[in-house]
Amino acid sequence: MISPQVPLLEVKNLNVSFGHHHVVQNVSFTLTPGSCLALVGESGSGKSVTARSLIGLAGKHSKVSAQTLAFKGTDLLSLNQRTWRNLRGKDLGFILQDALTSLDPLRKIGREIDDALRIHTQLSPTTRAERVIELLMSVGLDDPEVRAGQLSGELSGGMRQRALIASAIALEPGLIIADEPTTALDATIAAQVLDLLGALRQQGSGMLLISHDLAAVSRVADDIAVMHNGRILESGSAEQVLGNPQHPYTQRLLAAVPAGKPRHTRLSVQPLIKVPGLEPTPQVAVAPDEPRYPVLTAHNLSKSFKMPNGASFTAVHKASFELLPGKTLSVIGESGSGKTTTARMVLGLLKPDTGAVTLFGSPWSKLSEAQRRPRRPQLGAIYQDPLSSFDPRFNVGQLLADALSFGATRSSRKHLTRIKELLNLVGLESGFITRNPATLSGGQRQRLAIARALAPNPRVLICDEPVSALDVSIQAQVLDLLDDLQRQLGLSYVFITHDLSVARHMSDDVVVMRRGALVESGPTEEVFTAPAHPYTRALLAAAPEVLRS
Template sequence: MSPLIDICNLSIAFARDGEENVVVRGIDLAIREGEAVALVGESGSGKSVTARSLIGLAGAGAKVRADRFDIAGESVLGHREKDWRRLRGERIGFVLQDALVSLDPLRRIEQQLSDAFGRRRLFARKSAGSESQHLLKSVGIPDPERRLRQYPHQLSGGLRQRALIATAIARGPSLLIADEPTTALDATVQKQILDLLAERRKAGHTLLLISHDLAVVSRLADRVLVMNDGRIVEEGPTDKLLRQPEHPYTRQLLDAVPSVASKGFRLSAPAEPVRPETSPVIEADISLRHRIPLPQKRIDHDTHVLAAHNLVKRYGGNGGSTVVNDVSFSLAAGEALGIVGESGSGKTTVAKIVLGLLEPDEGTVLIDGRQWSNVPETARRPQRASMQLIAQDAFSSFDPRYTIEKIVGESLDSVGVYGAERRERVLDVLDAVRLGPAFLKRFPRELSGGQRQRVAIARAFAPRPKLLVADEPVSALDVSVQAQVLDLLAELQAVSGTSLLFISHDLGIVHHLTDRVLVMKDGRVVETGEVGQVFSSPRHTYTQALLEAVPALA
């Protein structure tokens, strides 16, 4: 029996400045009925454009070449758009990463499912409602009759992703392609989506999973193909490849995954020796098989940079929703504190209160022992220089008209650093994040995601703050870039003595990076303590459920 997908010597190129830029280089891909195959690799490796070529959406101006490109025994080389439309949905369903962007915000879920059914709905209008309800129920959406009448923004992140999967499988495709289907979802929602995909796999459906999360791949895939620079550098059965990787790049990906074993050590090999004044000199050629230690932290437990007492925040008045309920914690000088919890737990609201962007309805926040909350902004302004933020989406936090020099330099306004001293400070922090003077005149659009996040870190550290708040700063980065950014954060925090408040849904990252952790649910802190102790011996049932929901490498 021939494979469902049978591709030989696939290359994909795009025209740029009169030349061809090859992004996929001569790969072979075969997927059999009922098989679950994963394509893994960092951003830019070619895995997503390879997947999109299977539905004729490689991109505008893409030149797709292959010796053989068969789908269900039919050659698609030379297919026109109308031929591809026949395959989409009928033969292949596609689930994208961001359901909120992929679903039409102006149309109800019922209307979008009706479109997904395609020509079938013309012959079954009377049964369309019940069929849609059955489909939503099959992907685990409760109360499907009510959900059909709702718009995407009225659904939670997990329900939106399930609705998107429902649109992808509406016509019963032979193959479901899932491109980073759980990225940026919290652990419990991620588990729900993975359970759904696992159920389809057990039922004999065919799956192509695109992911940089090797733990997710470990749970779902029978076979893994590792891509780097447009080529497949290693492939094999999932268990064997993840336990005994042969290619250096595969080993690098596995070493970059935060874990209990990685705490206190670098996740990535440094690209070059780091300047002595920003971090200890590190030999760049040491293998990650021999972990490189991070700089030793200096925590002053007698000095509290931040103290929050009995914080309460409501929306809609006293009769409204309480999103933060009696939250108290402190942060010592040089310490890293993690806040974890699923979406809606209140962790980002706490961060906004700490930053002075929201005022608590009850309770107080102290910075360096001085009142910070519920005071006039004029009273807060002198202290703002000691506090900086690293946001989740660095690109959105930059003015696209500014050069990198101006983006980093504007953070120095608060500490009165101008002229030659400002330029020198900007150069110092860019050097510390391994970008250097070549990036001064570039614009954000000219940088990769990892480079933009490095600029965000440079901007945050430039004023030499006492407190740094990082809200999901690496959730959208692939595992190797994430490792580099986490190493930078850990090094700079240790060397500078800055206190770090780190908000994340990724428990592995929090375990690797932080000293203590707060676990939040429904606006309350349900457990707190030293991070290793909390994660190894959780006391609260919610903490236990969070940890059980985290996929682990096989």
């Protein structure tokens, strides 16, 4: 065992700039063998640039300087291209977020992994082939012989990420740098990959984990450094940073994590901008003692699709649920579970093969599109990628004018008061009217999408992964906004998400989907505290357990 006193990686006052933009400033940390340091920050915090500087790939136009930047005592700043290549792969393993783009789509997985062995070792081809199989086995891929002969496109996301990890650890590097290794993965798979990374660390490798997700890294990290605007604001042991955060930014970041926060608790710090008098009058709220008829029901919905090879694929199988007025129903599932197909059937964009959707007690999915159209204003939708749901030729005002006038006009002047009211409602300033949505940030785009969805005064909103692409603090703001709007306007939500903590925080009832079927449904707290189905239990086990105050 190597003495933990010798630092594996020592970084002192690292600075990286692109032109006049200083993206990393005075970043210092040390990493000892066998330990895992997580560099946590939101997008733009400089965490990825830091990681790339460590392997000499910060980019052509970057300027990297540091007081110390040493790996096992070797000064990394003095290396040239060739010496870098000797170090990369062999002593430094790098794992990227998207394994699909970092693996060559035209080469077999086995060959990709073999590359490192072929270049850096003198092993014979047969020994190398055995080692490849061994590696694939060690990252938990079943049928490693079959996998080695497949192309990256033939593997699922989780398998690809494992294959990439296998190639990164092929030469047993002393340091593994993983940049958002689980962000693109489903919760259960992500947990497995994180556990795998944790196991590697126990074999003596040091690990630098880059992530935006505080909750996720708590599973493996010994130490956590929180980055913001190119600086490390706080660092310390994982328990210390998560349990007793000192810096206000870390505190805000932790407060924004929805895990373990009861329904209606505020996640974001800043209250939304509200101008009195501009709030729309709340719609008729349902009196609590009145019998509550569901606003939306789905009964026995099934949908199957024809595959290119002629076979039939069942996307949704006999799904039934109901949404009560003013409540939120979350549809939880991993990718491919059929939740988006369900949403499309509820929205009347897909005709169910069997079963029916009713809206306010009357038929909805059985109607023809022409019959449905006059009732469409009752039901709105927001999506994961709001930008692609906007016409690229329209600015903010035009988008809202179009939605308000039911497509009659794009001139924002006619509906100016209502547009300002809507923008205000979602916390955007009226100065945004002339902006192009493409120039807005992710959170602002989602706010705009919400404003547009609210324009026809809907009673029900279908939210399809509305916060999945957002940073945790922005996610917190959007979730708070949705919660505020629900209470102000008496809206009912169908909330589609893969994120358990978001679902738990946002919903009154949940349904859990797996491979097209509803495996469990019920009131949120009941399902989360006493899951009946083994799959729900597996999902819950994969979710981060810390951060529950």
